[in-house]
Amino acid sequence: MAQRRKKPTGAYHHGDLRAALLTTAAAVIRERGLHGLSLRECARRLGVSHAAPYRHFGDKAALLGALIGEGFRGLLAAGHAAMEGVADPEARLHAYGVAYVQYAVDAPEHFRVMFGAELEEKVMEPADTAAADEAFELLRTSVAALLAAEGRGDEDPLPGTLAYWSLVHGLATLLVDGRIPAEHLAGEGAVERLTRGVLEHWER
Amino acid sequence: MAQRRKKPTGAYHHGDLRAALLTTAAAVIRERGLHGLSLRECARRLGVSHAAPYRHFGDKAALLGALIGEGFRGLLAAGHAAMEGVADPEARLHAYGVAYVQYAVDAPEHFRVMFGAELEEKVMEPADTAAADEAFELLRTSVAALLAAEGRGDEDPLPGTLAYWSLVHGLATLLVDGRIPAEHLAGEGAVERLTRGVLEHWER
DNA sequence: TTCGGATGGTGACAGTGTCAACATTGCCGG
DNA sequence: CCGGCAATGTTGACACTGTCACCATCCGAA
Numbered sequence: 001m002a003q004r005r006k007k008p009t010g011a012y013h014h015g016d017l018r019a020a021l022l023t024t025a026a027a028v029i030r031e032r033g034l035h036g037l038s039l040r041e042c043a044r045r046l047g048v049s050h051a052a053p054y055r056h057f058g059d060k061a062a063l064l065g066a067l068i069g070e071g072f073r074g075l076l077a078a079g080h081a082a083m084e085g086v087a088d089p090e091a092r093l094h095a096y097g098v099a100y101v102q103y104a105v106d107a108p109e110h111f112r113v114m115f116g117a118e119l120e121e122k123v124m125e126p127a128d129t130a131a132a133d134e135a136f137e138l139l140r141t142s143v144a145a146l147l148a149a150e151g152r153g154d155e156d157p158l159p160g161t162l163a164y165w166s167l168v169h170g171l172a173t174l175l176v177d178g179r180i181p182a183e184h185l186a187g188e189g190a191v192e193r194l195t196r197g198v199l200e201h202w203e204r
Numbered sequence: 205m206a207q208r209r210k211k212p213t214g215a216y217h218h219g220d221l222r223a224a225l226l227t228t229a230a231a232v233i234r235e236r237g238l239h240g241l242s243l244r245e246c247a248r249r250l251g252v253s254h255a256a257p258y259r260h261f262g263d264k265a266a267l268l269g270a271l272i273g274e275g276f277r278g279l280l281a282a283g284h285a286a287m288e289g290v291a292d293p294e295a296r297l298h299a300y301g302v303a304y305v306q307y308a309v310d311a312p313e314h315f316r317v318m319f320g321a322e323l324e325e326k327v328m329e330p331a332d333t334a335a336a337d338e339a340f341e342l343l344r345t346s347v348a349a350l351l352a353a354e355g356r357g358d359e360d361p362l363p364g365t366l367a368y369w370s371l372v373h374g375l376a377t378l379l380v381d382g383r384i385p386a387e388h389l390a391g392e393g394a395v396e397r398l399t400r401g402v403l404e405h406w407e408r
Numbered sequence: 409t410t411c412g413g414a415t416g417g418t419g420a421c422a423g424t425g426t427c428a429a430c431a432t433t434g435c436c437g438g
Numbered sequence: 439c440c441g442g443c444a445a446t447g448t449t450g451a452c453a454c455t456g457t458c459a460c461c462a463t464c465c466g467a468a
Binding site: 221256 | 416417418
């Protein structure tokens with residue numbers, strides 16, 4: 001219960017309502033799903049008036065946009081962390097793939113907003129769209145690196161990028177949506193095993 | 205404008221409001237997205253009172269459930285049609301895959317509801333969940349047939365089914381969500397070319 | 409022909425996104 | 439040190455939504 005304002009002043013101001021709104025929104029989405037999110041509910045949980053969020057986000061869509069930015073930054077960080085120290089291009093690509101699926105499973109609330117909220121680019125901050133682009137670029141360059149290592153550096157990496165993205169994104173989506181029975185997610189390292197299994201199936 | 209009641213009686217009864225609601229809802233989703241759908245808007249478009257839909261669907265979720273059923277039946281029909289007359293197991297599988305992606309692109313409003321609406325199984329009619337199961341079964345048996353043809357009939361078809369589903373579903377999802385630039389969809393047979401390209405990329 | 413169930417209408421309620429008008433606060437220049 | 443301004447929060451309102459209880463109308467079967 002140690003939230004709300006750093007210094008116990010008048011308590012009129014919250015302290016960091018913007019950040020609190022983002023984490024609260026994520027929590028609500030995790031509990032009630034994306035369509036169960038309401039700004040008023042977030043405000044209520046934070047003990048703040050129903051219109052307070054509008055001091056920080058012009059719009060509900062703006063909140064979601066910020067959440068999307070957070071999500072892509074997290075995905076990017078997870079990808080970089082997983083690929084760190086891995087040299088072999090194919091191993092790097094697979095590491096990113098596993099990180100992609102793992103992130104979706106670990107942060108389903110962000111993943112759902114990233115790909116499930118139908119919002120126009122227009123409402124997103126440049127910094128947030130940039131994060132999304134970077135995540136895609138990382139995949140693209142990883143595929144390009146693999147092609148180069150195979151002596152096919154002159155090929156367009158885009159078809160391969162699309163193919164790889166489709167596979168990994170499909171698995172992540174099916175898992176997050178509960179389309180794949182939860183028993184496939186039981187146990188330590190289940191996501192990694194599952195993802196590598198799917199990848200290897202196509203590389204027989 | 206030739207809708208509303210078959211016989212021009214008192215016009216108090218609509219004629220087939222249930223069916224009209226389903227097509228109208230689909231239209232609204234296509235225009236405004238899934239979160240832009242409201243029962244009242246549908247009722248308004250059909251010239252009917254705001255509570256009339258409740259005579260046919262106990263719930264907004266029930267409407268969505270029926271739409272999901274429609275969607276899976278459509279997907280199933282598209283799959284069967286595409287595989288008709290095709291004998292080679294691998295060709296059959298690919299035909300289903302292309303049909304899957306094509307259906308998503310052709311009926312994005314259904315596809316979005318099928319996989320984007322976070323609703324519990326509880327609210328769905330048995331007939332509708334059955335359709336979803338059948339669509340999955342068709343994929344499963346197709347994969348099993350391919351395995352059998354390759355002399356690996358004793359293997360569990362589930363991993364392969366998952367791998368194939370992930371790939372195709374990922375591509376469909378990315379297309380429907382506009383994650384893949386629309387230029388990849390331009391021209392006749394673009395979806396088929398794109399899908400086969402992705403499939404072949406993994407079978408080099 | 410009559411009556412009951414199926415279908416549709418009205419009005420109400422709570423919850424939501426959003427805005428305008430107002431209140432409180434922290435902070436920065438004089 | 440202090441006075442005012444911008445940032446932040448509050449209150450009250452509006453339109454819209456899902457949903458319900460209650461009433462109206464109609465079709466077909468007994």
